[in-house]
Amino acid sequence: MxxxxxxxxxxxxxxxxxxxxxxxxxxxxxxxxxxxxxxxxxxxxxxxxxxxxxxxxxxxxxxxxxxxxxxxxxxxxxxxxxxxxxxxxxxxxxxxxxxxxEVVVPEASHMPGSRSSRTTLSEAGVPVDAPPNVMEEDVADDSNQAGLLLDANFDIVGDTNHGDVDIDIPAEIAAPINAVGSYNEKHAKATEMWQNNITGVGQRFNSVHEFREALRKYAIAHQFAFKYKKNDSHRVTVKCKEEGCPWRIHASRLSTTQLICIKKMNPTHTCEGATLKNGYQATRSWVASIIKEKLKAFPNYKPKDIVQDIKQDYGIQLNYFQAWRGKEIAKEQIQGSYKEAYRQLPYFCEKIMETNPGSLATFTTKENSSFHRLFIAFHASLYGFEHGCRPLLFLDSLLLRSKYQGTFLAATAADGNDDVFPVAFAVVDSESDDNWRWFLLQLKTALSRCRDMTAGVDREAIAINTLSASRSMTIVADREKGLRESIAEVFKDDEIYHAYCLRYLSEQLIRDLKGQFSHEVKRLMVEDLFATAYATRPEGFQRCIESIKSISVEAYNWIMQSEPEHWANAFFPGARYNHMTSNFGELFYSWVSDANELPITQMVDAIRGKIMELIYTRRTESNQWITRLTPSMEEKFEKESLKVRPHQVLTASGSTYEVRGESIELVDIANCNCTCKGWQLSGLPCCHALTVIGCLGRDPYDYCARYFTTNSYRLTYSESLNPIPSIERPGRKDSSQGAVTVTPPPTRRPPGRPTTKKNASQESMKRQLQCSRCKGTGHNKSTCKEFALEF
CATH class of the missing domain: 3.10.20.90 (Phosphatidylinositol 3-kinase Catalytic Subunit; Chain A, domain 1)
Incomplete structure (x- = not known):
């Protein structure tokens, strides 16, 4: 074969x-x-x-x-x-x-004359764990101290009499250095283009910064270190760092211009390359210029990889923070300035509402003009929620990892196919009671404006959604962070139900328990809490709560005092369609995580692009559907239909029917209610209701919640989200809010990596068991009691 x-x-x-x-x-x-x-x-x-x-x-x-x-x-x-x-x-x-x-780098052991020692930052007495406090300008660019090259982040070589830092040639790549400093084939090739960056007297540069960058690359190519004797905005004098070496260069500004011209230069080096102790001019701005193009192609380019690449390509040993700082500068050069993005906010909000009429984009600042909060709700999202989605909102937050940190607040909904639908979001300086209240006020304003715009205009949509202007709504959210009070206050004139997020509730339970409980016991209590919440009848609720009481009386008392009418199916008066947690919009939060390191305007525009793509894709897909319900709901409806068994149907009174089978249930056809609560919780007729509907010879699809129909789904994605042509801020006189100045918030990202440790309750929820036989939680099939009873 x-x-x-x-x-x-x-x-x-x-x-x-x-x-x-x-x-x-x-x-x-x-x-x-x-x-x-x-x-x-x-x-x-x-x-x-x-x-x-x-x-x-x-x-x-x-x-x-x-x-x-x-x-x-x-x-x-x-x-x-x-x-x-x-x-x-x-x-x-x-x-x-x-x-x-690829160019093969010779092994250190095969390189004649290699040295086995080098001076690193840590050996020079510099704290390598210094916080990466990224500055807007390179310190060297503005330093005017003769005889000292000062960089707040220890990037630049200076005079050893002033506590300077040398970055030496690593032993593994050191080799005999000839007159032009070409110490091995790979590094010579990498720096060959910089050999003639400095040509001599009369050479001109557009700025001091351009001259300094050229000088650094020239020094790297020729393998020597230098120090500044004069260094300011109009003149630069530099000499070789090796004592006694005559190499020297002086450049200054040409009068009446910004051009910098080399006035004097001695190009001769007498220092011996073989015993070179000097390092390189490895500033963060130089690192940024080297990695910039690669960072464009690979946005996840890590500092540790930058360290390795710089060492391999140029023979320069950086530490992690030098690479990190260089990457931060390169990111700003690629993405734009974070500070400039905040200055653009007034104009950016104007453009959003101009290109997407009916949208709400607004911001506030503090007394010192620093950024406070930003709210965005696109008309396409507001219209889709009002006319196609069930009246159910999820509120949650996400910490941002951007340069100026902050918190992302979001309101998402569930479309007819049970997929996440973004409604509105905000970026605030911190998660606080006041910021949540402000977010809810803006959200209410945006929804009211959307209703006013469509009233009397889109008659077809209004006819389908007869409750669009006055329907009751359920908000699934945490009860902490001021949300309980804020929701009640902001929506006091509306029929709004606040359903507590079960995830947050279980986390708070574990935090508040004072007893010493094992991980296994905590996991069981969380499982029992979820079972308690899902129980549809008071007797089922009581059985589950007694199970918790048998483990811990303290936990039982805590749960009974946590207002079960806000989270237990047996008592909750609103409709949340079996959605028990507020982190429903995981897809939406993943978009934010991917874009949250961008400047604020670019982050918002990246999210807008994702929403625009989502709307177009789902609208296109739904045009191919031929079923009356969306695919996921059609599947649930068919599964429930299979549960229909021969039942005895008796007329109780009016539109209420008694269904006798394994249990006795009362079905109210007119009000879409069944005493099993399956119909109310899911929005789809339960098996008891389907039995009655079948006996009456009616179409069961007429009794499904309209939010699950293909027509409603198409309404959800019927409005388009338009791109924002340009976010470049015009001159102040051209902007109606030109007088408003927005500066970055005072918060800055702390050094080190953010923690990813989960708390105990999340771990316990993640690790809970589920039986593959009876589908129950807390055990597996080998210990399943129901299976044992069959024998």
Whole structure:
């Protein structure tokens, strides 16, 4: 039997580009094809590929993508790798191969004259865990102290008499240095373009900053360190840091211009490269300039990878914080200034409401003009919620990891297919009672404006949603953070029900318990709490609460005092369609997490783009549906229909019918009620109701909540969200709010990585068991009591 054969499309000389989803695509270069099979040896394969592109076998690497992964390149380096590549492509007839050339760095042990010691930042007495307090300008750019190069983040080399820091050539890449400082092939190639950055007297630069950058790269290319003797906005004097070396350069501003010209230069070095102790001008701005292009292609470029790449390419040993600071500067250069984004907020809000009429975009500042909070609700979202979604809102928050931190507040809804639908969101300086109250006030205003705009205009939509202007609504949210009082106060004139988020409630229960309980006991109490909440009748509620009491009387008392009428199905007066927690909008929060390190205006615009794409995609998909209900609801409806059994149906009174079977239930057809509460909780007729509807010969679809119909779903996504043409702020005279100035909030991101540790209750909820036989929680099939009773 013949082995697996694949046509390898070999490509070389092009570049990888990253799209917005992080997928890589190869552009340009040459391509050749060859046939390979699982019998081919890696050596023969690599030789043939090298001949195709006239490549050096020693510097050539071969990579490929897995068929379902366009984000990670896989390297082929031996026979097994080659066979795996052929196997992974399964039934595919072709496989894309990418040929790359890399310069091999000689091992330290093979490098004559390498040194075994170097001076690092920690050895120089500099605290390497200094907080990464990123400044807007490089300190060196404004320093005018002669004889001292000062950088607040210890990035720049200076005079050792003033506590300077040297970054030496690492031992593993050190080698004899010739007259121009070319110490090995790879590093010489990486810095070759910088050899002539400084040409001599008469050379001009557009600014002092441009001159300094050119000088740093020149010093790196020629392998010497320097120190500033004069360094201000109009003149720069620099000398070699090695004592006695005559190399020197002086540049100053040409009168009546901003140009900087080299006036004097001694290009001669007498310092010995072989005993060089000087480091490089590895400032954060230099690091940013080096990594900027790669950061564009790979936004998740990590500081530890930056450290490794800079060391390999230039022989410079950075510490983590130097790389981190360099990345922060590069991000601002790519994305724009965080400070400028706050200044653009007034104009940005104007453009949102101009391009999306009916939207609400507003912000507030504090007395010192610093940013306080921003609220955004697009008309397409408001209209979709009012006319297509069930009257159910979820409120939750997310901490932002941006430069100026803050908190993201969101209101999301559930569409007819039980998918998340974004309604409104806000960015605030902190999560507080006052900020939540402000958010709710803006949300109420936005919804009222939407109703006023559509009243009397969209008659078809209003006819479908007869309760759009006065329907009762349920808000699922935490009871802490002032939400209990804020919801009651803001919506005091409306029929609003506040359902406590069961996730937050269980977390608070575990926090408040004073007894010493094991993890297993806490898990059981959380499971019993959820069972208590899901119980549809008071007797079921009582059974579950007694189970908690048997574990802990303290927990029982806490739960009984936690207002069960706000979270238990048996007593809750509103309709929340079995949605018990407020973190329903996980998809929405994932978008925010992906964009929250962007400047504030760009973050909002990225979220807007995601919502716009979501609306278009779901609208297009729903146009292909042929069922009366949405797919997920159609499936639930069919499952409930299978539960219908022969029951005895008796007329009780009027529209109420008594259904006798395994239990006796009363079904009120006119008011869509059943004493089992299945109809009220789900919005779909329960098996008892379906029995009555069948006896009456009526269409059961007429008794499903209208929010689950395909028509309502299409209404949800009927309005389009328009792009914002430009967020560049015009001159102050062109803006109606031009007098408003917004500055960043005083909060700054602390050093170190944010904690990811979950509290005990979340862990217990995550690890709860579910039986695969009876579908109950708290046990598995081997300990299932119901299964044991069958025998």
């Amino acid at each position: 013949a082995g697996k054969r694949v046509i390898a499309i070999c490509q070389s000389g092009g570049e990888f580009e990253t799209d917005k989803d992080g997928f890589l695509s190869y552009k340009g270069g040459d391509a050749h094809a060859m046939e390979i099979d699982d019998k081919m040896k890696y050596k023969d394969f690599k030789t043939e590929v090298a001949e195709m592109f006239n490549s050096n076998l020693n510097t050539m690497t071969v990579k490929y993508f897995l068929p379902s992964n366009k984000k990670t390149l896989i390297t082929i380096s031996n026979d097994k790798d080659l066979k795996r590549m052929i196997k992974f492509h399964g039934d595919a007839e072709t496989a894309e191969i990418f040929v790359m050339t």
